[in-house]
Amino acid sequence: MPLCTLRFAVATLFTTLMAGAALAADRSGAAADAAADRLAHEVFGQLIGINTTDSAGNVTTAAEAMAQRFLAAGFPAADVVVAGPEERKKNLVVRLRGTGKHRPVLLIGHLDVVEARREDWSTDPFQLVEKDGYFYGRGVLDMKSGDAIMVAALLRLKQEGYRGSRDIILALTADEEGGCCNGVEWLVRNHRPLIDAEFALNHDGVVGYSITSDHGVPQQFALSATEKMYGDYQLTVTNRGGHSSLPRPDNAIYELAAALLNINRYTFPFELNDITRGYFERMATVGRGQTAADMRAITRTPPDGEAMARLARDPELNSMMRTTCVATRLEGGHANNALAQRAQAVVNCRILPGHSKEEVRQELMRVLNDPAITVRYVADDGAISDTAPEQRALPPSPLLPQVVEPLERTTAAIWPGLPVVPFMNASATDGIYTRAAGIPTYGVAGIAVDRDDVRAHGRDERVRVASFYTGNAFFYRYLRALTAQ
Amino acid sequence: MTAGSCVRAAAAALLFTAVSAAARAPAADGQGASNALAREILSQLIAINTTDSPRGNVTTAAEAMAQRLRTAGFPADDVHILGPSDRKKNLVVRLRGAGQHKPVLLIGHLDVVEARREDWSTDPFQLVEKDGDFYGRGTLDMKGPDAIMLASLIRLKQEGFRPARDIILALTADEEGGGANGVQWLLEHHRELVDAQFVLSGDDYSVLTENGQPLFFKLVASEKVYADFQLRVTNKGGHSSEPVPDNAIYTLTRGLDRLAAWEFPFELNAVTREYYRRLAEIESPQRAADMRAILRDPPDGQALARLSEDAQDRSITRTTCVATRLEAGHANNALPQRAEAVVNCRILPGHSPEEVRQRLVQVLADPAITVRYLASDGTLLAEAPANRGFAPPPLAPEVLAPLDQLVAETWPRLKVIPAMAAGASDATYTSAAGLPTYTFSPLTVDPNDDRAHGRDERIGVASFYQATEFFYRYLRRLTAS
Numbered sequence: 001m002p003l004c005t006l007r008f009a010v011a012t013l014f015t016t017l018m019a020g021a022a023l024a025a026d027r028s029g030a031a032a033d034a035a036a037d038r039l040a041h042e043v044f045g046q047l048i049g050i051n052t053t054d055s056a057g058n059v060t061t062a063a064e065a066m067a068q069r070f071l072a073a074g075f076p077a078a079d080v081v082v083a084g085p086e087e088r089k090k091n092l093v094v095r096l097r098g099t100g101k102h103r104p105v106l107l108i109g110h111l112d113v114v115e116a117r118r119e120d121w122s123t124d125p126f127q128l129v130e131k132d133g134y135f136y137g138r139g140v141l142d143m144k145s146g147d148a149i150m151v152a153a154l155l156r157l158k159q160e161g162y163r164g165s166r167d168i169i170l171a172l173t174a175d176e177e178g179g180c181c182n183g184v185e186w187l188v189r190n191h192r193p194l195i196d197a198e199f200a201l202n203h204d205g206v207v208g209y210s211i212t213s214d215h216g217v218p219q220q221f222a223l224s225a226t227e228k229m230y231g232d233y234q235l236t237v238t239n240r241g242g243h244s245s246l247p248r249p250d251n252a253i254y255e256l257a258a259a260l261l262n263i264n265r266y267t268f269p270f271e272l273n274d275i276t277r278g279y280f281e282r283m284a285t286v287g288r289g290q291t292a293a294d295m296r297a298i299t300r301t302p303p304d305g306e307a308m309a310r311l312a313r314d315p316e317l318n319s320m321m322r323t324t325c326v327a328t329r330l331e332g333g334h335a336n337n338a339l340a341q342r343a344q345a346v347v348n349c350r351i352l353p354g355h356s357k358e359e360v361r362q363e364l365m366r367v368l369n370d371p372a373i374t375v376r377y378v379a380d381d382g383a384i385s386d387t388a389p390e391q392r393a394l395p396p397s398p399l400l401p402q403v404v405e406p407l408e409r410t411t412a413a414i415w416p417g418l419p420v421v422p423f424m425n426a427s428a429t430d431g432i433y434t435r436a437a438g439i440p441t442y443g444v445a446g447i448a449v450d451r452d453d454v455r456a457h458g459r460d461e462r463v464r465v466a467s468f469y470t471g472n473a474f475f476y477r478y479l480r481a482l483t484a485q
Numbered sequence: 486m487t488a489g490s491c492v493r494a495a496a497a498a499l500l501f502t503a504v505s506a507a508a509r510a511p512a513a514d515g516q517g518a519s520n521a522l523a524r525e526i527l528s529q530l531i532a533i534n535t536t537d538s539p540r541g542n543v544t545t546a547a548e549a550m551a552q553r554l555r556t557a558g559f560p561a562d563d564v565h566i567l568g569p570s571d572r573k574k575n576l577v578v579r580l581r582g583a584g585q586h587k588p589v590l591l592i593g594h595l596d597v598v599e600a601r602r603e604d605w606s607t608d609p610f611q612l613v614e615k616d617g618d619f620y621g622r623g624t625l626d627m628k629g630p631d632a633i634m635l636a637s638l639i640r641l642k643q644e645g646f647r648p649a650r651d652i653i654l655a656l657t658a659d660e661e662g663g664g665a666n667g668v669q670w671l672l673e674h675h676r677e678l679v680d681a682q683f684v685l686s687g688d689d690y691s692v693l694t695e696n697g698q699p700l701f702f703k704l705v706a707s708e709k710v711y712a713d714f715q716l717r718v719t720n721k722g723g724h725s726s727e728p729v730p731d732n733a734i735y736t737l738t739r740g741l742d743r744l745a746a747w748e749f750p751f752e753l754n755a756v757t758r759e760y761y762r763r764l765a766e767i768e769s770p771q772r773a774a775d776m777r778a779i780l781r782d783p784p785d786g787q788a789l790a791r792l793s794e795d796a797q798d799r800s801i802t803r804t805t806c807v808a809t810r811l812e813a814g815h816a817n818n819a820l821p822q823r824a825e826a827v828v829n830c831r832i833l834p835g836h837s838p839e840e841v842r843q844r845l846v847q848v849l850a851d852p853a854i855t856v857r858y859l860a861s862d863g864t865l866l867a868e869a870p871a872n873r874g875f876a877p878p879p880l881a882p883e884v885l886a887p888l889d890q891l892v893a894e895t896w897p898r899l900k901v902i903p904a905m906a907a908g909a910s911d912a913t914y915t916s917a918a919g920l921p922t923y924t925f926s927p928l929t930v931d932p933n934d935d936r937a938h939g940r941d942e943r944i945g946v947a948s949f950y951q952a953t954e955f956f957y958r959y960l961r962r963l964t965a966s
Contacts, residue, residue, distance in 0.1 A: 230818070232817045232818075244809050245709070245805070246799075246805075247799070247806075251807065253811055253826070254742070258738075260734065261739060264732070315727040318727070319727045324727075327813075327821075328734070328816070328817055328819060329813055329815075329817060329821065332810060336827050339807065340808075340811075343811055346817050348725040350725075
């Protein structure tokens with residue numbers, strides 16, 4: 001804790017020095033920052049304390065609690081909207097009005113969290129607990145920390161009487177982690193004017209954080225500008241079955257096993273887009289040794305095959321250069337003493353932008369090369385269909401200078417030397433809905449998480465205390481920079 | 486049951502009368518009365534629900550049969566109802582003989598597998614005669630054979646027949662599952678009541694037909710040992726968006742792929758040798774030649790490969806193991822933390838489950854795959870039982886000779902073919918107790934229409950009566966001297 005506080009103090013000092021001119025209007029940098037941290041912590045604790053799971057939780061309660069804060073802070077009632085088609089899952093949309101020089105920026109964050117069972121956790125997952133330099137609780141990473149930081153930033157800007165060059169809209173939403181369609185998707189479809197913007201910032205860019213750190217030391221800031229598309233497929237082999245005392249060569253389980261091994265041996269083709277190319281180029285300039293050389297080598301035309309193979313050993317880098325498919329579930333047979341009449345597997349794919357789920361289904365069938373195995377598409381709601389949607393995964397959002405330049409300035413002030421790298425998310429976020437609506441969307445979150453300690457969706461989810469506060473300071477400053485001109 | 490087989494059965498009955506006229510002839514009306522009695526017993530047994538579920542009660546059936554035996558003149562001292570569970574008591578009855586040899590023990594289980602009225606065309610717990618068949622749960626497995634054995638014993642008693650050896654009949658519980666209240670319990674706790682020189686079990690039909698034509702008369706004289714094993718792979722899991730090479734599902738499937746390609750070694754025993762020796766006399770030329778070729782020393786590899794294409798022959802010539810169940814993963818979007826398979830093995834007599842477990846470990850060839858023994862009650866054990874299945878002794882002539890004779894008389898073109906069952910019946914327990922066990926019931930069934938454990942279970946009416954008469958005559962000859 002003392003170490004972290006020190007680091008934070010240093011960071012704050014830096015910020016004050018670097019951004020001195022911009023902050024001249026503030027009453028007093030340090031005192032205001034301390035007050036902002038207290039506020040963010042308070043909001044954070046309140047959000048964690050409200051169960052917003054799909055099962056027993058209530059997102060509306062959280063949305064209304066936040067609405068209350070905005071109203072109390074002086075936001076006009078007309079600019080604080082709680083809306084949604086379901087009683088338990090309403091969204092909050094707040095607008096901090098600016099001069100209107102540019103079209104608005106939309107901030108999105110989901111309020112819902114994945115399930116957490118008290119007996120699995122060391123602490124109560126629905127209580128914010130500070131222990132040994134970490135905050136613990138369900139959602140401290142994914143993503144109530146981000147929600148609290150965005151709420152606190154807007155409240156602070158309001159209190160400061162700040163008027164940016166564009167409206168800042170904040171949408172805190174439901175159903176990102178599951179459930180269906182009451183969140184961003186619903187807002188885009190039913191209340192487009194309320195959330196329409198020139199671009200959107202998703203604090204859920206990379207499971208609630210942008211900065212990868214090693215032992216608390218930041219290594220890179222990921223600006224997420226695209227994401228892979230999620231697709232589940234069901235493989236089925238059927239057989240006439242029979243008595244297990246008389247095994248035959250035709251066997252549903254063995255045929256499925258052989259099919260899965262084919263999938264395991266197969267790698268989808270290497271492919272870069274503007275964002276992943278930018279990622280490898282940028283990482284090559286900040287890295288050293290073989291890895292940096294390999295990154296450079298795969299961005300050339302034609303890319304270097306051996307470099308590609310070496311980099312692909314890292315699961316994260318591998319996921320950046322190709323569509324991946326992996327078997328995640330198996331089920332087969334109905335009795336120990338009967339030959340299986342059916343064996344099934346679920347194969348989970350993460351599809352590169354520009355490709356469709358149906359294209360991947362066809363590719364899986366080609367790889368399996370066995371007409372006895374059916375490959376069907378499993379929709380989010382579990383419905384199974386013979387073919388998959390033809391719609392292609394959205395292309396990356398272009399790296400807009402009005403987003404990137406203020407980001408580079410702000411990160412340079414807080415984390416000098418920290419590279420900002422364009423990034424493709426391997427997992428899906430609500431950004432798909434805003435991107436599909438034609439709103440360029442970027443994952444930006446100034447929270448640092450150690451690469452070997454990502455507990456989103458897991459037990460004892462945690463975030464470093466210092467990382468939360470630095471992320472809080474970052475986001476406030478980034479919002480100011482973003483709306484300064 | 487077709488009209489043709491009715492004619493055949495009638496012809497067989499005629500043949501009986503002719504052939505046995507010289508012997509101490511049982512009265513023709515004895516046969517009629519015996520058929521009526523067998524049917525009455527069958528009807529009574531079917532109507533008593535003896536499933537393992539709470540509605541079932543084996544004791545009720547055992548007591549009803551005990552009542553019949555006492556009425557038929559068996560001394561109360563020779564009729565025992567006993568067992569550790571109130572709902573699952575066994576009946577043991579003894580027809581006393583001259584004591585020239587050690588007794589013969591007949592065994593049959595009274596319990597049946599579950600049957601739901603809504604799945605059936607008729608009430609499974611009512612004996613229904615329809616179009617030449619008896620329908621009802623247990624008609625085949627095995628209240629039909631129970632009724633046949635019991636009716637034969639009562640007939641012998643009523644005729645005042647004094648066998649050369651005691652004939653003991655045990656009608657028991659828990660063969661189909663449910664625990665160890667049946668044969669196993671009797672052997673452990675009342676060995677003296679059931680001790681015998683050999684055992685006859687009625688728990689398999691013997692006259693196998695294809696397209697209505699009888700093929701051979703099957704005498705089961707050895708059993709494979711049943712064993713389940715669980716294969717398990719664990720992994721730390723993770724997000725499915727970034728797959729890693731170490732994956733529980735792929736580790737398991739690689740193992741299963743190796744298992745699919747593996748064959749246990751070829752091995753014959755006294756029973757399976759006799760099986761092929763006799764079967765070769767009635768098989769098609771190529772198969773007959775192949776059978777003779779695998780009986781040679783060393784066996785012919787190509788002949789074995791050809792025969793092994795038939796699942797039945799493959800299972801007779803080796804231990805088999807096959808994956809029957811799969812389960813892995815907990816969410817579509819998470820890398821699996823656990824992947825499991827069940828492998829079901831049928832082990833040749835003379836080998837132990839632990840021996841097979843160790844072989845599986847070797848074949849799977851991956852220390853990440855743990856192989857544990859899955860006991861019938863679902864418990865998992867790091868090691869499997871080390872006891873070896875009872876390797877069959879040579880077939881006893883005193884059992885086989887009268888059977889050969891009677892089969893030849895009844896179905897002139899049929900051969901008795903000794904066989905090894907794929908396991909696991911109560912014969913496992915009697916064999917393990919050192920009692921050579923032979924399983925047959927002279928019912929005629931097309932294996933392609935074997936409805937044991939299934940819906941609308943049935944046996945042919947004519948076949949049932951023919952089998953009743955056959956079994957009675959067999960008991961007489963078996964114990965004539």
